[in-house]
Structures are given as C-alpha cells and as structure tokens.
C-alpha cells in the first residue's frame with residue numbers, strides 16, 4: 001500500500017523527522033495561497049499523485065509569492081500525471097540547498113532482514129548511484145526485534161565519510177526511519193532527498209512510504225488518522241487491460257490462483273509460484289539478465305482451463321517470445337494439470353509447445369504424469385535436482401538463442 | 403477438443419438414466435451431463451480437466467467406464483476390473 005507524499009511525511013513527522021516549513025496540503029488554490037502566506041517566503045508546490053515523474057510532467061512548481069503559489073496550485077490541480085488526478089497539492093517552504101543525501105529502508109529477501117541504505121549522493125535514483133559510485137553508498141542490516149540504535153545509525157552514516165555535526169544531525173533521521181519501518185510493517189521507507197540547507201540544518205524534502213498490504217489491518221488506527229480509507233488499494237498505477245484480463249481469468253473460476261498478473265515490457269512470460277518461490281524465481285530471471293514480460297503467480301491447484309487461458313493471455317502480448325513455467329516443489333498444485341493447461345494454451349494460440357515453453361520446472365505432486373505429458377510435446381523440463389536459480393538461467397539462455 | 407484425456411462410456415450405461423445421473427453427480431469437474439431424456443453426454447470442454455480421481459469408474463459394471471490418458475503411449479487407461 002503506497003502512501004501519498006504528504007501522508008508519508010505526516011507519518012515521519014510524528015516520529016520527529018524534520019520536514020520543510022509549512023508542509024501542508026491544499027485542495028484549492030485559495031488554500032495554497034493561505035499556506036504560502038503562513039510560510040511567508042518562496043514555496044514549492046507538488047502534485048499529490050501515486051506516480052513517479054511528477055517533475056517532468058509539470059507537477060512540481062515553484063512560487064515566490066502567495067499569489068504565484070495560488071496560480072501554481074490551480075495549474076497542478078488540473079494536471080493528470082500518468083492517468084492520475086492529484087489528491088491535493090503539497091505546499092512547502094523552499095530554502096537554499098547545500099547538499100542532497102539519500103536515506104532509505106527496505107527489505108532484503110536474501111538476508112531476511114531489513115536493510116538501511118545511506119548515500120551522500122541523493123536526489124537521484126539510488127540504483128544508479130549503486131552502479132556508478134558504489135563507494136558513496138553505506139548499508140546496514142538490522143533486526144526488527146532489537147531497536148535500531150543511534151550508534152548503528154552513526155556507523156552507517158560515517159561509512160561514507162561523514163563526520164562532525166553533519167554526522168550527528170543525520171543520525172536523527174536514520175534511527176527513527178528504521179523504527180518506523182519496523183513498527184508499521186513497511187516494505188519501503190525512503191527520504192530522497194534528505195537535504196542539508198545552506199544554514200546547516202537538515203530536512204526531509206521528499207519522502208516515500210509503502211506499507212505491506214497485509215499490515216493494513218493491524219494499523220487501521222494509523223491509516224484512519226492519515227485519512228486512508230479501508231477500501232483504498234493504493235496501487236502505484238491503474239491496472240493495464242492485460243492485468244485486468246488476468247484478474248478476470250482468475251475470478252471467473254474459483255479453482256486455484258492463476259492470473260494475478262503484473263505487466264512489464266520484456267519478452268519472457270513467467271508463470272511462477274509456490275510460497276516465496278515466485279519472487280525468488282523472478283529475481284533469478286533478472287539476475288541471469290532475463291527480461292520478464294510479466295510477474296504472474298500461480299498456485300492452489302488452478303484448473304486446466306484457467307492455466308490455459310492465462311497462457312493464451314501471456315502469449316498474446318506483443319513482444320512475448322517464450323514462457324517459463326517454474327515453481328518451487330509443490331504439494332498443493334498438481335504438476336500434470338499445470339502441464340496440461342500450459343500446453344493447451346500454447347496449442348490453442350497456434351504455437352508449438354516445444355518452441356514456446358522455455359522451461360518447465362514444477363516438481364511435486366503428480367510429477368510423473370506431468371513429465372510424461374511434457375515429454376510427449378517435446379517441452380524441456382527438469383525435476384527438483386535442478387535448482388530454481390539454474391532453471392531460471394536455462395530459460396534466459398534459451399531466450400538468447402532465439 | 404480434448405488433448406490429454408479420453409472418456410469412454412459403454413452405450414448401455416450411457417443410456418441408463420439412473421447411471422447417467424450418477425456419473426453426473428460423482429465427477430468433480432463436470433465431465434458428464436445427463437440429459438433430461440436420460441442419455442449421457444460427455445462435456446468435451448471439461449474432459450481435459452479430469453483429475454483421474456476414478457470416482458466414475460465405480461458407476462455401472464466393471465469396464466463400462468474407461469478413462470484414457472492420451473499422453474501415455476500404449477495404454478494408460480483407467481478402468482474397474484472387479
């Protein structure tokens with residue numbers, strides 16, 4: 001569940017994180033004017049949408065006077081960004097910036113612990129910094145059971161060479177962010193940029209918070225206080241027609257799960273699943289340099305027709321060259337039924353299963369029948385002696401040979 | 403058209419109203435449909451959904467219902483022998 005910037009900031013402010021002056025949401029140009037009058041100085045006005053690319057789209061404007069702020073607000077409220085109308089306009093004071101930093105917490109699935117990341121190169125994509133300037137990034141894992149200490153925060157910030165009063169001041173942002181992450185079941189808590197102003201003070205200029213969907217029930221009170229309705233799913237973007245069709249395929253047949261799809265631009269369709277297996281497999285495909293066309297979890301013994309229709313949907317997407325069908329070892333999903341569904345879907349799409357299925361790696365119940373089916377149709381398959389990582393590698397290698 | 407499974411029902415069983423009804427009731431994936439006149443219909447769209455549960459084999463006499471796995475070379479038919 002993604003929070004709007006103003007909600008993220010409200011949450012951070014409750015835990016002592018310093019925000020720019022003002023930092024209030026206007027729903028009308030007159031409200032923006034009043035906030036700017038209170039700030040009594042230059043302001044920045046930001047569209048409140050659950051989408052990136054605000055700056056490029058014209059959703060962030062600057063104003064020197066309250067009148068200018070009113071006009072900027074009117075412009076932003078009219079602006080649709082990536083299909084999203086703004087929920088409001090955040091009005092904040094603007095002061096000269098000396099340096100930008102990055103501070104974020106997310107979950108490290110491999111270490112099975114949260115990881116705190118800090119960089120003295122903020123304001124830009126942290127992944128880009130990791131690639132081009134790895135020495136400017138500090139990382140620290142921590143336990144959700146033991147409070148994140150100031151000492152640990154200092155170690156992290158100092159690891160990129162920051163000392164003195166800057167070190168002390170940044171520490172006041174690090175430890176609370178780690179605690180917020182753990183307390184509210186977040187999947188991401190990010191301040192980018194964290195800014196040192198010319199007067200030496202630090203403020204969180206932009207913030208981004210994502211809460212685990214399952215944690216929403218536990219934090220109803222907080223969500224209500226922030227004005228987040230119980231019916232709000234808060235997806236980052238509206239579902240595409242491809243994703244809507246996937247959902248429809250899943251919903252018309254109650255048997256199992258197949259069709260919970262997220263669309264990407266790649267060429268390898270993925271039918272993956274089994275507990276954490278789907279995420280592991282998706283990551284493995286990426287690690288091998290693969291280009292997924294979708295993320296689609298299956299499980300719970302979907303019917304043959306459900307898998308068939310899903311396969312047809314994935315293959316109908318322009319640019320998709322092959323599908324990889326991979327799961328962890330399964331006891332609650334029958335291998336033979338999935339094999340039937342996938343092969344049927346390929347054949348009904350007018351294609352050759354041997355050619356279109358890059359790899360089939362589902363070991364588990366009824367695998368004997370499943371493997372017999374796959375053999376008959378010339379599909380490459382493997383059993384549990386081939387790891388999920390290796391199977392993903394084989395699928396990616398097949399794509400390269402296309 | 404079914405690719406993986408073939409269902410064979412002996413004509414005398416297919417034309418028996420009570421047995422046809424029973425087949426319709428036991429199959430978890432609606433492979434069988436009993437028409438109002440009593441005759442049995444095999445629902446082609448559902449045949450590949452067959453879970454090989456063998457419940458239908460218990461209806462009628464041994465050998466009257468056969469489930470053939472089309473993916474197994476030279477056999478793979480399920481039928482009741484006694």
Ligand code: SF4
Nearest residue numbers: 429452453455456458
């Ligand atoms: S074996 Fe089970 S699923 Fe298959 S046709 Fe018979 S009753 Fe239906």
